Amino acid sequence: MLFAEHGFDAVSMRDITALAKVNLASVNYHFGSKRALLAEVVGSRAHLLVEERLRLLSALRRDKNGRPKLEDVIEAFLRPSLEMSRQPGGADHMRLRARLGVERVGESKAQFEQIFDASNEKIIDALAEALPDHPRAEIYWGFHCLLGIQNYTMANSGRIQHLSRGACDPTDVEATLARIVPFVANGFRALKRKRAAPRPRR
Amino acid sequence: MLFAEHGFDAVSMRDITALAKVNLASVNYHFGSKRALLAEVVGSRAHLLVEERLRLLSALRRDKNGRPKLEDVIEAFLRPSLEMSRQPGGADHMRLRARLGVERVGESKAQFEQIFDASNEKIIDALAEALPDHPRAEIYWGFHCLLGIQNYTMANSGRIQHLSRGACDPTDVEATLARIVPFVANGFRALKRKRAAPRPRR
DNA sequence: TTCTTGTTCAAACGATCGTTTGAATTTAAA
DNA sequence: TTTAAATTCAAACGATCGTTTGAACAAGAA
Numbered sequence: 001m002l003f004a005e006h007g008f009d010a011v012s013m014r015d016i017t018a019l020a021k022v023n024l025a026s027v028n029y030h031f032g033s034k035r036a037l038l039a040e041v042v043g044s045r046a047h048l049l050v051e052e053r054l055r056l057l058s059a060l061r062r063d064k065n066g067r068p069k070l071e072d073v074i075e076a077f078l079r080p081s082l083e084m085s086r087q088p089g090g091a092d093h094m095r096l097r098a099r100l101g102v103e104r105v106g107e108s109k110a111q112f113e114q115i116f117d118a119s120n121e122k123i124i125d126a127l128a129e130a131l132p133d134h135p136r137a138e139i140y141w142g143f144h145c146l147l148g149i150q151n152y153t154m155a156n157s158g159r160i161q162h163l164s165r166g167a168c169d170p171t172d173v174e175a176t177l178a179r180i181v182p183f184v185a186n187g188f189r190a191l192k193r194k195r196a197a198p199r200p201r202r
Numbered sequence: 203m204l205f206a207e208h209g210f211d212a213v214s215m216r217d218i219t220a221l222a223k224v225n226l227a228s229v230n231y232h233f234g235s236k237r238a239l240l241a242e243v244v245g246s247r248a249h250l251l252v253e254e255r256l257r258l259l260s261a262l263r264r265d266k267n268g269r270p271k272l273e274d275v276i277e278a279f280l281r282p283s284l285e286m287s288r289q290p291g292g293a294d295h296m297r298l299r300a301r302l303g304v305e306r307v308g309e310s311k312a313q314f315e316q317i318f319d320a321s322n323e324k325i326i327d328a329l330a331e332a333l334p335d336h337p338r339a340e341i342y343w344g345f346h347c348l349l350g351i352q353n354y355t356m357a358n359s360g361r362i363q364h365l366s367r368g369a370c371d372p373t374d375v376e377a378t379l380a381r382i383v384p385f386v387a388n389g390f391r392a393l394k395r396k397r398a399a400p401r402p403r404r
Numbered sequence: 405t406t407c408t409t410g411t412t413c414a415a416a417c418g419a420t421c422g423t424t425t426g427a428a429t430t431t432a433a434a
Numbered sequence: 435t436t437t438a439a440a441t442t443c444a445a446a447c448g449a450t451c452g453t454t455t456g457a458a459c460a461a462g463a464a
Contacts (some may be wrong), residue, residue, distance in 0.1 A: 005306065009211035013422060026442055028423060095304075102300045102357035104207065113361070120365055140366035141381040147361065148354030149347045155304035159315070159349065163322055164342035179343040179393060186392035187385035214451060228412055230453060410461070417454070424447070431440065 004095035008038055039111065042100070045084070045093045046115045052080040053119050057126060070130040070185045074146065075177060077123050081150055082173045091156070091171070098155035101147075133193055142188040149180055206297035210240055241313065244302070247286070247295050248317045254282040255321050259328060272332040272387045276348065279325050280382060283352055284375045293358070293373070300357035303349075335395055344390040351382055 002011040002019065013034055017024045031037040056076035060068040084090035100112060120143075128139050153170045160168050170176050204213040204221065215236055219226045233239040258278035262270040286292035302314060322345075330341050355372045362370050372378050 007209055007211060007305075009209055012420075014420085023441095023443055024422090025424080025444080029441065034422065095306075098304045099301075101361075102297075102304055102354065102359055103209075104297075104359055113364075117365075124365070137366065137369045138381070140362060140370035142385065143365070144354070144362040144370060144372060145351045145382060145385050148352070149350040152304065152346070152350030152353050157304055157306055159303075160342060160346040162315075163319075163326070163345070164339065167339045168342035168346060170346060179340070180347060182392040183344065183347050183389035187389040190384040190388035191381060215453090216451080225411095225413055226452090227414080227454080231411070236452065406464085408461100408463075410459100412459070413457085415455085415457105417452105419451080419453100421450070422448100425445085427443085429440100429442070431438100433438070434436085 003038060003041065004092040004099070007099055008034075042093070042096060042112055043115065045090075046097075046112065049080050049084065050115060050119045053077060054122065056080070057119075057122055060126065066129075067132065068126055068130050070127070070188060071181050073123065073126045073130050074181050074184050076126070077146065078150060078177060078180060079173075081154060082176060085171060085173065094154035095156060098151050101151040101154075127188070131188060134188070134191060135193075138191040139188075142184070142191055145187060146184050149184065153180070205240060205243065206294040206301070209301055210236075244295070244298060244314055245317065247292075248299075248314065251282050251286065252317060252321045255279060256324065258282070259321075259324055262328065268331075269334065270328055270332050272329070272390060273383050275325065275328045275332050276383050276386050277379060278328070279348065280352060280379060281375075283356060284378060287373060287375065296356035297358060300353050303353040303356075329390070333390060336390070336393060337395075340393040341390075344386070344393055347389060348386050351386065355382070 002015055005011075013024055013027060016037075017027060027037065031040060053076060056079065057073075060072055060076060062068055081094065084094055124139055124143055127143065128134070128136060131139065134142075153176060156170055160170060204217055207213075215226055215229060218239075219229060229239065233242060255278060258281065259275075262274055262278060264270055283296065286296055326338075326341055326345055329345065330336070330338060333341065336344075355378060358372055362372060
């Protein structure tokens with residue numbers, strides 16, 4: 001998909017219509033504008049992804065104290081994102097989301113990001129349950145790191161493939177999950193109870 | 203800086219010249235093209251950043267086995283990136299890099315990424331020294347995670363500020379380093395010796 | 405001082421852009 | 435079957451784009 005490859009602004013309606021063999025005016029008739037086309041393209045898949053996340057979340061196993069396992073929470077968050085690459089057009093959707101992910105939240109993006117707000121909060125809640133000794137603020141930091149890893153993985157820029165000469169391939173869903181999940185889980189554990197942590201402020 | 207805010211293609215030369223109060227034709231005269239202007243803007247700072255990284259790397263303390271401390275290596279990588287926000291225009295540069303970071307490696311980007319190739323390899327070498335029991339392939343995975351976190355942090359999209367209602371601020375350099383460095387270090391340790399790790403392939 | 409080189413500038417070029425227009429065609433409803 | 439609504443289409447609109455042009459000005463060299 002062209003938006004994913006080149007970014008919204010670099011791709012013209014004529015590029016799109018030529019590739020899709022549809023008429024320029026028809027696209028405008030049906031979607032109203034280029035911007036609305038993007039919202040449709042992105043929004044429909046995002047809703048599906050959120051549903052799958054919430055499904056995995058509600059199916060989490062709990063220990064006798066009612067706590068989910070940290071690794072399971074992280075996987076519930078990541079797996080729907082990564083597995084999207086297995087659907088038709090899914091890899092492109094992921095890359096488009098990665099582009100949007102590094103943009104500043106603004107009017108054009110607010111609608112899109114809101115799709116994830118509620119489910120993100122639920123993931124953070126589950127993380128907090130799995131890490132009862134961690135203050136909420138630390139959970140947010142860990143989540144920031146998790147978002148960064150997810151976003152970069154979805155972008156699939158080719159960077160780490162290049163650096164590792166192919167030894168490391170983020171498009172391999174299972175291999176990627178097998179690395180990121182423990183990485184992030186252990187990362188979260190490093191954040192625990194840092195009440196005495198120095199916080200110099202400039 | 204407009205490129206950072208809106209992306210290369212969404213920003214016109216007229217936007218730039220209006221903001222900078224320079225003449226449109228003069229910019230073309232001096233830089234040759236819009237694309238070359240971008241390369242100049244990005245490249246000069248990137249070289250400075252690489253130099254600082256290499257300086258920190260060569261100054262790493264070593265234990266009696268000659269090994270650097272993992273946390274120190276990670277900080278040597280991250281600090282120059284994050285501290286750039288303290289320089290004039292630095293925050294914009296970071297955000298522009300984050301945009302470029304999620305783009306596919308291609309002609310327009312190859313020149314830029316090569317600036318980091320050699321220093322990235324040196325960081326990975328230092329990581330491998332700090333983690334002598336880890337196979338190189340696992341180090342690359344960890345580095346992928348580190349790149350993702352760096353890129354997202356530089357993007358400063360406002361996402362985690364929004365989710366955490368301000369409790370988590372990636373523009374606070376010291377607070378961010380104090381979280382990311384231990385997070386990543388512990389994440390790397392979770393990857394150790396996974397020779398028996400299942401690697402199902404689709 | 406004159407000549408050469410470098411720089412700035414307003415205007416223009418040729419191209420592309422998202423969107424609109426109105427006719428023609430297709431589909432749905434009565 | 436006729437009418438109404440929906441859809442498609444080629445052409446065009448008004449705007450913007452990166453780049454170029456050539457004159458004017460400034461700076462450097464002889």
